[in-house]
Amino acid sequence: MSPKWLRIWDMRAASTHGFGLSSRRRTVWVLNSDTLPEPDALAELAAYARSHGKGMVGSCIIRTDQPDRVFTRGMAWNRFACRAEAIGRGAEISVEPDPEEIETRLASPSGASIYVTREVVDAIGLMDERYFLYFEDLEWGLRAQRLGMVGYAHRSRVPHKCGTTIGGTARRAARSRLSVYLGARNLILYERSKNPLRVPWALVTQTGFLAIYGAVGAFGNMVAGFRGLVAGLRGEIGRPDSFFKAN
Numbered sequence: 248m249s250p251k252w253l254r255i256w257d258m259r260a261a262s263t264h265g266f267g268l269s270s271r272r273r274t275v276w277v278l279n280s281d282t283l284p285e286p287d288a289l290a291e292l293a294a295y296a297r298s299h300g301k302g303m304v305g306s307c308i309i310r311t312d313q314p315d316r317v318f319t320r321g322m323a324w325n326r327f328a329c330r331a332e333a334i335g336r337g338a339e340i341s342v343e344p345d346p347e348e349i350e351t352r353l354a355s356p357s358g359a360s361i362y363v364t365r366e367v368v369d370a371i372g373l374m375d376e377r378y379f380l381y382f383e384d385l386e387w388g389l390r391a392q393r394l395g396m397v398g399y400a401h402r403s404r405v406p407h408k409c410g411t412t413i414g415g416t417a418r419r420a421a422r423s424r425l426s427v428y429l430g431a432r433n434l435i436l437y438e439r440s441k442n443p444l445r446v447p448w449a450l451v452t453q454t455g456f457l458a459i460y461g462a463v464g465a466f467g468n469m470v471a472g473f474r475g476l477v478a479g480l481r482g483e484i485g486r487p488d489s490f491f492k493a494n
Contacts (some may be wrong), residue, residue, distance in 0.1 A: 260284075266416075273365040281313065281408040282359055291403035292362035299346070301398030302367030303391040305356020307340070308326060315340050318407065320399055322385055324354040329434060329449040330456070331355075331385050350397045356390020356397065360405040367396050375485035381426070382433040383471040420463050424471035428490050431457065432474040435479025 274296075276289055288306055296304045310318045313417050317340055319333035334352055335344065356362075361384065371390040374383045431453055438449045453476055460469035474490070483489065 248471075254422075258269040262321060275363050275365070275368065277358070277363070278405075279359040283406045283408075284360065285404040285406070288360070288403045288405050289362070291400050292360075294400060295346075295363065295400035295403070296362060299398050301369055302368065302370075302394070302396035303356060303388065304362045304398040304400050304403075305353075306360035306362075306403035307399075307401050308357045308359050309340060309404060311406045311408050314406065316378065319357050320344070320349055320401070321353045321356045322388070323352045324385065324389065325445040329438065329445070329452045331382075333357075343401050345490045346399055351387075353397050353399055354392055354400070355385045358384030359407045360403070361388075362400075362403075363391075367391055367394070368393060377436065378433045379429065379485050379487065380433075381429045382437050417470065419460050420465040422465075422468055424494065425487070425490065427457075427460070427468045428471040428475040428478070429487060431475030431478040432483060432487065433475075435476055436482075436484065439479070439482075446480075476493065 274293065276292070278284065292304050292306060295301065305321045307320055308318045309316070317335045317338040320335040320338075321333075322331040323334050325332050331354070334349060338344075346437075369393070371387070374387045376383070378386065388397055411414075434449055434453060435446065438446050453472070457469050457472040457476075460466070460472065474493075478487065478489065
């Protein structure tokens with residue numbers, strides 16, 4: 248990544264929630280601070296955006312401990328289950344998918360690496376800070392998706408030390424209580440703001456989902472999740488100070 252391409256601001260303070268930001272005139276690259284982008288990752292994002300007419304493009308995210316497998320190609324939104332789902336998880340990195348097939352499912356790029364043009368930011372606004380963590384990238388992407396501007400650049404490879412920001416991980420028992428709390432809270436905030444009639448159904452699906460934590464013995468996480476649901480119903484936004492005070 249040539250210095251002529253971009254300016255970089257190091258934004259690793261807690262107030263940035265693990266995100267870094269780089270800018271080149273009319274484009275922005277939102278990048279998680281615990282990523283290790285390959286040298287041509289940004290160039291591939293920019294090239295894909297230009298060639299496909301997309302204003303918000305995501306990378307292929309790879310776990311640093313599984314470099315030959317896809318961690319996620321972005322997020323699909325499962326309206327029935329009220330949850331985001333990783334696209335392509337576990338697929339071989341060497342197999343390049345049809346981008347159009349990916350983009351029919353793609354609700355948002357992964358927040359670990361999002362390339363976005365100034366035109367799209369002007370059209371849809373910035374990330375919604377009410378979420379603090381979780382759902383801010385999904386909600387932002389869904390706004391861009393409505394304009395047909397979300398794309399996926401498979402050749403932009405971004406290894407990611409997954410879960411280091413607040414302890415999120417694929418294993419339920421190993422997840423931090425904060426990540427479970429915010430995931431539950433922000434789902435309710437999202438549905439309240441976008442689809443208020445779906446809030447009761449979201450509570451039903453989340454009750455079943457959180458019960459699984461209890462089934463695997465992660466009772467602290469189960470309780471944290473239910474506290475998050477209550478916080479969402481109460482309208483708590485931003486930094487979850489009530490959670491920090493109780494913990």
